[in-house]
Amino acid sequence: MDIIFATRDFISRSQRVMAVATRPRKSEYEKIAKITAAGMVLIGVVGLVISLLLHVV
Incomplete structure (x- = not known):
């Protein structure tokens, strides 16, 4: 369940960044x-x- 929560959290944060960018x-x-x-x-x-x-020396 942690993976699903982490993925949803990442998507939510990414959408906020894309809205501001x-x-x-x-x-x-x-x-x-x-x-x-x-x-x-x-x-x-x-x-x-x-x-x-380096070639000369």
């Missing part, structure tokens, strides 16, 4: 996309530098 505006989406892209580029550059340093 809104889709991001275009400006927010663009900002998130730019930050994510910058992070990916930064991680790639750091990986490249480490790879080059």
